[in-house]
Amino acid sequence: MTLAVLDGGTFYHHDTIYGPRYRALFDRAIYVRDMAIRDLDGVNLLIVPDRINPDLLREHRGLLLAFLAAGKTLVVFGENEAETWAPGVAWTARPTNFWWWLEADAQPPHRLLDPGHPLFQAVPFVDTIWHFHGVLAAPAGARPLIEVPPEEDAAGGVLLYEDRVTTAGRMIVSTLDPFYHHGSGFMPATTRFLDGFLPWAREQAAG
Amino acid sequence: MGAFAEHPAAAGRIARQDLYAFDNLALDGIDALLFSMHADQRFLAARAARIAAYIERGGTVVANGHIAYPYLPEVGGYIPSPGQGLKDLAIHRVAAHPIWDGVSEQDLTFRRGVAGFYGRGGHQPPAGATVVHTVGAQAQPLDIIYRVGAGRVLLHGGNDLWQYGGNDSTARIAPQLIGWLFGGAA
Numbered sequence: 001m002t003l004a005v006l007d008g009g010t011f012y013h014h015d016t017i018y019g020p021r022y023r024a025l026f027d028r029a030i031y032v033r034d035m036a037i038r039d040l041d042g043v044n045l046l047i048v049p050d051r052i053n054p055d056l057l058r059e060h061r062g063l064l065l066a067f068l069a070a071g072k073t074l075v076v077f078g079e080n081e082a083e084t085w086a087p088g089v090a091w092t093a094r095p096t097n098f099w100w101w102l103e104a105d106a107q108p109p110h111r112l113l114d115p116g117h118p119l120f121q122a123v124p125f126v127d128t129i130w131h132f133h134g135v136l137a138a139p140a141g142a143r144p145l146i147e148v149p150p151e152e153d154a155a156g157g158v159l160l161y162e163d164r165v166t167t168a169g170r171m172i173v174s175t176l177d178p179f180y181h182h183g184s185g186f187m188p189a190t191t192r193f194l195d196g197f198l199p200w201a202r203e204q205a206a207g
Numbered sequence: 208m209g210a211f212a213e214h215p216a217a218a219g220r221i222a223r224q225d226l227y228a229f230d231n232l233a234l235d236g237i238d239a240l241l242f243s244m245h246a247d248q249r250f251l252a253a254r255a256a257r258i259a260a261y262i263e264r265g266g267t268v269v270a271n272g273h274i275a276y277p278y279l280p281e282v283g284g285y286i287p288s289p290g291q292g293l294k295d296l297a298i299h300r301v302a303a304h305p306i307w308d309g310v311s312e313q314d315l316t317f318r319r320g321v322a323g324f325y326g327r328g329g330h331q332p333p334a335g336a337t338v339v340h341t342v343g344a345q346a347q348p349l350d351i352i353y354r355v356g357a358g359r360v361l362l363h364g365g366n367d368l369w370q371y372g373g374n375d376s377t378a379r380i381a382p383q384l385i386g387w388l389f390g391g392a393a
Contacts, residue, residue: 007249008247009247009248009249009276010244010245010246010247010248010272010275011244011248011272011273011274011276014248014275014276015273015275033227033247033249033250051245055225184273184327185287185327185328186327188291
């Protein structure tokens, strides 16, 4: 019944995890550099926030695979080089347009593929829309939730998917980076995203 | 950090190191330590005494981001600006300094017309510190320079200083910061 989150020790992980807005939602915060197998005892859902040091995630890959093999849920956010340590993840860089919202028609390219997924009852699609640094390819049998089409020379792909087939567990994988931007106090969409996502993740952890 | 280390003005004098190799890094002979906003501050705070001793012996530290764990001597924690409006986010120069010579407040405040990139809050400076820039109507200290023993600290409480360098006056920051790092001026 436990929701745990990895802590990378940066100021923005500190603000998002230990700040008053969300801290009651996390049952356990695990400083990633010291992560040990006992830290995952009783954990049903583990969040790997964006911008955790990928060297450490690769180092702890065995623990994360064992966690999934036990049928648990792993949430993986962006900028973690997840394609180097998380099962089934394929990622392609794409130039980041931080400024889409200043452009004349300001239409983001995001497409909601699966509006019936229960996540979107907790997180309105519009609150998933901000810049992205690359795109994912959902493995065969996984459930792609949000995608962007190709654009000029940039590859199209998936920004959020759910994968219950690659491992015995469940993975929710995204390119999004809300822990960094909320914890930096700068991008309100990322705060609205976490306002919906973290209580939803807590429900998932409760089974 | 990579682009900054390769800046022509650095002339090969800036080397990128894995933070987690810090305990094995011989600090004698290193002129300055540069800490990114993305640094693991829990790790650094556990080494605050070594960092302080390095500064006291004459080293320079440049730190970016918000202080969440105390890893620098004497400076207080981060206080965010009270709002997101322009009056809360405008950057004001309150002291001239060679790192920002010729850099306009306008270019620090706005990027593509949007305020807030350079910094969105401040830290309580130590007594005797030089505050170069403040944020917002409450004049929160954003760029703080102070001496500890024979050394010096520059804390920029926002996005990494060395990432500025677009087609405006902020492009002067990186080479002028390099000049300050190696020139030894206060």
